[in-house]
Amino acid sequence: MSDQPPSAPYDALLLLSFGGPEGPDDVVPFLENVTRGRGIPRERLKEVGQHYFLFGGVSPINEQNRALLAALRADFAANGLELPVYWGNRNWAPYLTDTLREMAAAGHRRVLTLATSAYASYSGCRQYRENLADALAALAGEGLPVPRVDKLRHYFNHPGFIEPMVDATVTALSELPEEVRPKARLAFTTHSIPTAAADTSGPAEGHGDGGAYVAQHLDVVRTIAAAVRERTGVDHPWDLVYQSRSGAPHIPWLEPDICDHLEEVHRAGAAGVVMVPIGFVSDHMEVRYDLDTEATAKAAELGLPVARAGTVGADPRFAAAVRELVLERAATERGERPVRCALGALGPSHDLCPVGCCPARTPRPAAAGADSPYA
Ligand SMILES: CC1=C(CCC(=O)O)c2cc3nc(cc4[nH]c(cc5[nH]c(cc1n2)c(C)c5CCC(=O)O)c(CCC(=O)O)c4C)C(CCC(=O)O)=C3C
Numbered sequence: 143m144s145d146q147p148p149s150a151p152y153d154a155l156l157l158l159s160f161g162g163p164e165g166p167d168d169v170v171p172f173l174e175n176v177t178r179g180r181g182i183p184r185e186r187l188k189e190v191g192q193h194y195f196l197f198g199g200v201s202p203i204n205e206q207n208r209a210l211l212a213a214l215r216a217d218f219a220a221n222g223l224e225l226p227v228y229w230g231n232r233n234w235a236p237y238l239t240d241t242l243r244e245m246a247a248a249g250h251r252r253v254l255t256l257a258t259s260a261y262a263s264y265s266g267c268r269q270y271r272e273n274l275a276d277a278l279a280a281l282a283g284e285g286l287p288v289p290r291v292d293k294l295r296h297y298f299n300h301p302g303f304i305e306p307m308v309d310a311t312v313t314a315l316s317e318l319p320e321e322v323r324p325k326a327r328l329a330f331t332t333h334s335i336p337t338a339a340a341d342t343s344g345p346a347e348g349h350g351d352g353g354a355y356v357a358q359h360l361d362v363v364r365t366i367a368a369a370v371r372e373r374t375g376v377d378h379p380w381d382l383v384y385q386s387r388s389g390a391p392h393i394p395w396l397e398p399d400i401c402d403h404l405e406e407v408h409r410a411g412a413a414g415v416v417m418v419p420i421g422f423v424s425d426h427m428e429v430r431y432d433l434d435t436e437a438t439a440k441a442a443e444l445g446l447p448v449a450r451a452g453t454v455g456a457d458p459r460f461a462a463a464v465r466e467l468v469l470e471r472a473a474t475e476r477g478e479r480p481v482r483c484a485l486g487a488l489g490p491s492h493d494l495c496p497v498g499c500c501p502a503r504t505p506r507p508a509a510a511g512a513d514s515p516y517a
C-alpha cells in the first residue's frame with residue numbers, strides 16, 4: 143500500500159548490545175551483571191576486572207554504540223527512512239528493560255532488533271532473545287502494553303558487514319614491514335565459546351562439529367580471504383583462531399587461542415601475521431585488551447611482526463546494510479518476497495530462529511523466535 147512507510151509494519155528499531163562500564167566504580171557491578179549465574183571462576187573475574195582498570199575502568203563499547211546509533215540515524219535520514227532508533231544493553235545502562243519501557247510508553251508496538259553480534263550462538267543470539275523475554279515480562283508485570291519484538295537475521299555474510307572487513311585487512315597488511323607483507327599470514331579471530339555451545343549453535347539440523355557458529359565464521363573467512371587475494375594479488379595463508387576464553391579449564395572451548403597460534407606459526411617460520419577480529423562488530427574491550435594488548439605483547443616477545451585489522455564499527459556501509467535488512471524484513475512481514483543479499487556459500491540466514499536454535503543449558507523463555515511466548 144502506497145500510504146505505508148517502507149518499514150511498515152515496524153515502528154521502531156532497537157539496537158541491542160552488551161554494555162560496558164564507564165568508570166572505575168562501574169567495573170565490579172558490571173562484571174556481576176555479566177556473570178550472574180554463569181559459573182565463571184573468581185580468578186578469571188579478577189583478571190578481567192584488571193583489563194578494564196588498565197583502561198581507566200572504561201569499556202570502549204558504549205562510545206562505539208553511540209557512534210553506531212548516530213550512523214544509523216544519519217543513514218536513515220539521508221534515505222528518507224523515518225524509523226526511530228533506540229538503544230538498550232544486556233549488562234549496563236541504558237538497560238534493555240528501561241529502553242523497552244520507554245519505547246512502549248512512546249507508543250511503539252512492532253519493534254525490530256539489531257543485536258551487535260553477527261553470528262549464531264547462545265551468547266550472541268539466544269541470550270539476547272532471553273533478555274528480550276525478561277524485559278517484556280517486566281513490562282507485562284507493570285501492566286504496560288507489550289510490544290511485539292522481532293530480531294534481524296544474522297548479518298555475518300551481508301556485503302555491508304564483509305566489505306569494511308576486507309578493506310581493514312588490506313589496510314592492516316600495509317602496516318606490516320614491506321618485506322614481511324607478501325608472506326604474511328591472516329589470523330581471523332573470534333570469541334571462543336564452549337565446544338558444546340558451538341556444536342549446538344544455530345538450527346537443530348546443523349548441529350554437530352562446530353555447528354552454525356564455526357560454519358558461519360569459516361564462510362566469512364573464505365569470503366574475506368578471496369577478496370583480499372583479488373585486491374593484493376597474494377594468496378595469504380589463513381587460519382580461524384579464537385580468543386577471550388573464560389570458564390573452567392576442564393571444560394573444552396574452541397581452540398587454538400590466538401596467543402598459542404602466534405607461538406606456533408612463529409615456530410614454523412611465519413614472517414608476520416595480520417589479526418582480523420571478524421567475531422566482533424566494534425573495537426571493544428575483547429579487541430583492545432585481548433588482541434591489542436595481550437596478543438600484541440606475545441608477538442613482540444616472539445619478535446613476530448603483527449598488525450590488527452579494524453572492526454566494522456560505525457562504517458557507513460554497515461549502517462546502509464542495517465537499513466537494507468530492515469526494509470527487507472519489513473517487506474517479508476508484509477508478505478512480499480524481497481531480495482535477500484548475502485555473500486559466501488551459506489546464503490541468507492533465517493529470519494525467525496526455529497525451536498531448538500542455540501539451546502540454553504537450562505531452558506528459559508526467549509522472545510523474537512519461533513518459541514517466543516509473546517506474539
Ligand atoms: C560469543 C561471544 C561474544 C561475541 C558476540 C557478542 O558481541 O555478543 C561476546 C562478546 C562480548 N563479551 C564481552 C564481555 C565479557 N564476556 C564474558 C564472558 C563470556 N563471553 C562469551 C561469549 C561471547 N561474548 C562467553 C561464552 C562467556 C562466558 C560466560 C557466559 O557464558 O556468559 C565476560 C565475563 C568475564 C570473562 O570471562 O571474560 C565479559 C566481561 C563484551 C564487552 C566488551 C567490552 O566491555 O568492551 C562483549 C561485546
Ligand SMILES: [Fe+2]
Pocket residue numbers: 333
Ligand atoms: Fe563475552
